[in-house]
Amino acid sequence: MDFRYLGNSGLKISEITYGNWLTHGSQVENDAATACVRAALDAGISTFDTADVYANTKAETVLGEALKGERRQDLEIFTKVYWPTGPGGKNDVGLSRKHIMESIDGSLSRLQTDYVDLYQAHRYDTETPLEETMQAFADVVRQGKALYVGVSEWTADQIRAGHAMAKDLGIQLISSQPQYSMLWRVIEDEVVPTSEELGISQIVWSPIAQGVLTGKYKPGEAPPAGSRATDEKGGADMIKRFMDDTVLERVQKLQPIADEAGLSMAQLAIAWVLQNDNVAAALVGASRPEQVHDNVKAAGVRLEPSAMQAIDDALGDVVERDPGKTAETAPQTRPV
Template sequence: MVEYRYLGNSGLKVTEITYGNWVTHGSQVENDAAIKTVHRALDLGITSFDTADVYANTAAESVLGEALKGQRREGLEIFTKVYWPTGPGGPNDQGLSRKHILESINGSLKRLGTDYVELYQAHRYDYETPLEETMQAFADVVRSGKAMYIGVSEWTAEQLQAGHELAKELKFQLVSNQPQYSALWRVIEGKVVPTSADLGISQIVWSPMAQGVLSGKYLPGQEAPAGSRATDEKSGANFIKRFMSDEVLTAVQKLKPVAEQAGLTMPQLAIAWVLQNDNVAAALVGASRPEQLDDSVKASGVKLDADTMSAIDEALAPVAVTDPEETYSVSPKSRPA
């Protein structure tokens, strides 16, 4: 069964393999298949589920809510997010203003079919709204009982520090950050992780398999397999492009014997690698079919020895992105039009 970790400096435990429905529910996968996949996650011991209002323009939250209907609510940990445009995308249908946050949490709860979420996350940093306004709105969400904890996504070290200070003043807990992190994308290691560790903030990492590249299914010099993420604009083809060079794909193939030596599949190796970082509370995994989760959950509890970690570093060092300055380019400097 999947193991649990504490989320930040809090008493909340989450499954270290957390189910995320970014590119599947409401768009790529039919609802019946999505519901079956959520039920398989539950059968495998996953109790933590991550979504966002922007996924499939709110449809992903509705599908997740339907899939979790009838489950014991106290046995689940549900996360959602606010920031990106939803609905018709009007000027106040986005960002981290008080208006958008308070309206968005109500919409998310209705779609999810619950009175509260365990974790409500700022999906990006909003440069157009005073941080004090954003954090006060989050404090009110917590005080109203609509969220137990507050998290963020892709914030820089300095933004985390400033947000933590305001949260402390307002007497609520900022417990998590949700960045992209994998053996190919390590930009949080330089500043974000050390700062987070000092502040009692955990990482809930997305794309631990680098959008599937670390599964080894993409081969240098060959076309991407039909139906794979790299060929499907709905499932994040734009995100995977940065990893699709022959140089990267050749380096990834060097991990195959490393995984075999460790007794793991390549996807399991990729997920286990991010979980070796003590500041990581959970790795987000998605699935378009229930059986895909059977492989992913076997990464839970895996301890990679020093030789295996060194072999991964050696194989990917020439192509892994490590520059901490990359963390400053993720949040838009102005709200999306």
């Protein structure tokens, strides 16, 4: 496993980071989820990312149980706050001081730890003053409940404003967690340059485009049984933007490039996002331990410029690059 600094901090994280978004507590039984975490640890992954909203807090509980007994100093544990949790009361959502201060305590209890290494704003809250949010994050850090703070799916302007307030408050906003893959490059024109300027790294989710970049979805064919595209608990909704025959046809053209590089299609996709110097880690999930073992082989891989160009040529105009998509896909009001 290779390790990279997160932002301009001294914190090193594994460049393959294990995430339990759509699996733990929902799609995968707890024993299987624990086996995947053990496989990640055995493969050298030390960084684990979750969120309170995943399976309505169950994912944090599963991860806490799976990591129990590990030396805490050897791990980097990340979680997030914003989306509705619990019974969905009027204050069980957003980035108000009340929700943040209550949520961090709940997350720490479920994760069975005294602190998280990174506490992230899971989206931007349009209904809470940014000053209130950042002050609450600063207090969480000063209380020793989080070491650093980050954001997820914020625009470049939002990141700049949040970073400035964090600096004034004496805390470090060091990370951004956006969607990023060969097919979804909306961060490249604005978020990445702003982050590079401010000393912020990307921890990217869905580097395999919810499984599309593995090549298992074939144009003109029904999705394989049991795949994410058939999961009505959330997977099918997230993947549908890529389930277009033109996209799937282009993705099939990546197979010879992967073969030439000696990689699987999934490994090629993960290695591709890690070529971006502003990316500190690629988030990967798993429903089976063998998926973990396959994904970690992308660590430390350097793709030749010719391979990077061949990928661009193969995908062509199906790549989404519009930086406005970050704001367009963000909640305009707090979800209920």
